[in-house]
Amino acid sequence: MKAPCPFTGPRPYHHGDLRRALLDAATRILDRDGQGGLSLRAVAREAGVSPAAPYHHFKDKSELMLAIAEEGFGQLSDYIRRTADMTVMPMERVAAIGLAYVEFAKAHPAVYRVMYDCSRDSDAMPDKAHNAEEGAYSLLKRAMIDIGVASPDQETDLELACIAAWCAAHGLAEMVGFKQFDALKAEMGGEKAFLAGVLSHLGMFGQARSRA
Amino acid sequence: MKAPCPFTGPRPYHHGDLRRALLDAATRILDRDGQGGLSLRAVAREAGVSPAAPYHHFKDKSELMLAIAEEGFGQLSDYIRRTADMTVMPMERVAAIGLAYVEFAKAHPAVYRVMYDCSRDSDAMPDKAHNAEEGAYSLLKRAMIDIGVASPDQETDLELACIAAWCAAHGLAEMVGFKQFDALKAEMGGEKAFLAGVLSHLGMFGQARSRA
DNA sequence: AAGCCCATCTTGACACCGTTCAGATCCGTG
DNA sequence: CACGGATCTGAACGGTGTCAAGATGGGCTT
Numbered sequence: 040m041k042a043p044c045p046f047t048g049p050r051p052y053h054h055g056d057l058r059r060a061l062l063d064a065a066t067r068i069l070d071r072d073g074q075g076g077l078s079l080r081a082v083a084r085e086a087g088v089s090p091a092a093p094y095h096h097f098k099d100k101s102e103l104m105l106a107i108a109e110e111g112f113g114q115l116s117d118y119i120r121r122t123a124d125m126t127v128m129p130m131e132r133v134a135a136i137g138l139a140y141v142e143f144a145k146a147h148p149a150v151y152r153v154m155y156d157c158s159r160d161s162d163a164m165p166d167k168a169h170n171a172e173e174g175a176y177s178l179l180k181r182a183m184i185d186i187g188v189a190s191p192d193q194e195t196d197l198e199l200a201c202i203a204a205w206c207a208a209h210g211l212a213e214m215v216g217f218k219q220f221d222a223l224k225a226e227m228g229g230e231k232a233f234l235a236g237v238l239s240h241l242g243m244f245g246q247a248r249s250r251a
Numbered sequence: 252m253k254a255p256c257p258f259t260g261p262r263p264y265h266h267g268d269l270r271r272a273l274l275d276a277a278t279r280i281l282d283r284d285g286q287g288g289l290s291l292r293a294v295a296r297e298a299g300v301s302p303a304a305p306y307h308h309f310k311d312k313s314e315l316m317l318a319i320a321e322e323g324f325g326q327l328s329d330y331i332r333r334t335a336d337m338t339v340m341p342m343e344r345v346a347a348i349g350l351a352y353v354e355f356a357k358a359h360p361a362v363y364r365v366m367y368d369c370s371r372d373s374d375a376m377p378d379k380a381h382n383a384e385e386g387a388y389s390l391l392k393r394a395m396i397d398i399g400v401a402s403p404d405q406e407t408d409l410e411l412a413c414i415a416a417w418c419a420a421h422g423l424a425e426m427v428g429f430k431q432f433d434a435l436k437a438e439m440g441g442e443k444a445f446l447a448g449v450l451s452h453l454g455m456f457g458q459a460r461s462r463a
Numbered sequence: 464a465a466g467c468c469c470a471t472c473t474t475g476a477c478a479c480c481g482t483t484c485a486g487a488t489c490c491g492t493g
Numbered sequence: 494c495a496c497g498g499a500t501c502t503g504a505a506c507g508g509t510g511t512c513a514a515g516a517t518g519g520g521c522t523t
Contacts, residue, residue, distance in 0.1 A: 057471085057472085078508080078509060078510080079509080079510065079511090080508080080509065080510080081509095088472075088473090089472065089473050089474075090473095090509090090510090090511095091472075091473070091474080091475095091511080091512080091513095092471080092472055092473080094510095094511075094512080095470075095471055095472070096471095099510090099511090100509095100510065100511090155425070158426075158429060159425070159428070159429070188452075195435070195438065195439065195448075196448075198435060199435075199445075199448040199449050199451070199452055200452045202426075202432065202435075202449050203419075203423075203449045203450075203452035203453050204452075205422075205426070206419060206422035206423040206425075206426050206449065206453075207415075207418060207419045207422055207453060208422070209422040209425065209426060210417075210418035210419055210420070210421040210422025210423070210425070211415075211418040211422070213367070213371075213418075213421065213422070213425075214370075214414075214417070214418050214421060216371070217370060217371070220414070223407070223410060223411075223414075226407065227407065233411075236407075236408075236411040237411050237414050237415045237418065238415075239411070240400075240411055240412045240414075240415035240416075240454060240455070241415050241418075241419060241453065241454060242452060242453060242454040243452070266500080266501080269500085269501090290479080290480060290481080291480080291481060291482090292479075292480065292481080293480095300501075300502090301501065301502050301503075302480090302481085302482090302502095302503095303482080303483080303484090303501075303502070303503080304500080304501055304502080306481095306482075306483085307499080307500060307501075308500095311481090311482095312480095312481065312482090
């Protein structure tokens, strides 16, 4: 059963890390068909396996989605870290982080959607994404300290500022693709300029204007 | 068939404005069971009608959702207008609009979710909400002009500022319910204070701080 | 090296979903 | 009063999430 596919080296079990294969299949489907095309059966089909097989690796469909979301937050963190590392000036760094956030959401809209659906419905996952030592949130927090948005002893106010930035970035990420902005984008000579313009009105991202 | 329910006056057809009844049933389900419980069959069941009946009033499930979204945007506009009318100081008015927006989303989370799912997928509906003369967007725009965020001849910049405000409000509306903010909310003595604190860091809503 | 055990995968089934279509029902109109 | 068309029902199709029971085969014990 199921051609052994000889050139993939030794496989621990019947399939060989089906969990990994399922996650890859799922992200492939998300990027290809969008969130609407993501069904457990479709994922199993894409991975070349029976519809019930995933239940040995994920308790639920929601647990599959949660795993996808975790991977997504990991990639987002990586992308933001790379962007932040490339920008030395603190002011510009905050702006770059905001821009990177929106760019990620634009590049993988369906995955981004799953990420925030999970954040809403579950309690476990977002903590992992937000509080992780290396998470994107702590990168933002450090950058916000660097621009002096709040003195280090005003922990509460700093937290509020970071949350505000996160909310603004999230809102922009979800709305940047809306059709009614197309005219304005064209008038401004491209989405990049549009994005920078909007960010420039969002306090902490003000410096983005110079990156247009 | 189907007890005539004699005390509802004359009904034009078999049921009597089933379209209205379906929309009511749908919003009832959304408020009770959340977005996950919203199925065409469930709506029909709630309205006491066969599963195929809705197809004589809505081409699609998506068309039902779109109708719900339109109603939602209407209610949102009404609520924002009422709030804006009650606040005379321009600065406070902008803050009040932002707060009202978030409050609406918090009061009807599932409906709000449907509203923005439709905004994303369709092109027709959001225009109706944004461009409507009396829409919430124009209320925001007028308030933004009043606080002098951009001189009237800088139409583009004004538009960008309004979009920025809208994005920030949307992001906050979607994230305000996240569990990881619970600790901070408690520390600040309530969600109201938390909300005002976050808004105070979002440029155009700065005045919200005084409303805590 | 033989054999057992259990994780893994498959098959088949159930309930629910969106959607369609032929037919029953009932309203206003001629 | 009969007709026509809008409205609703019933049954059906393919797709979905989920579960229970059986087949399979790799790794551990002896």
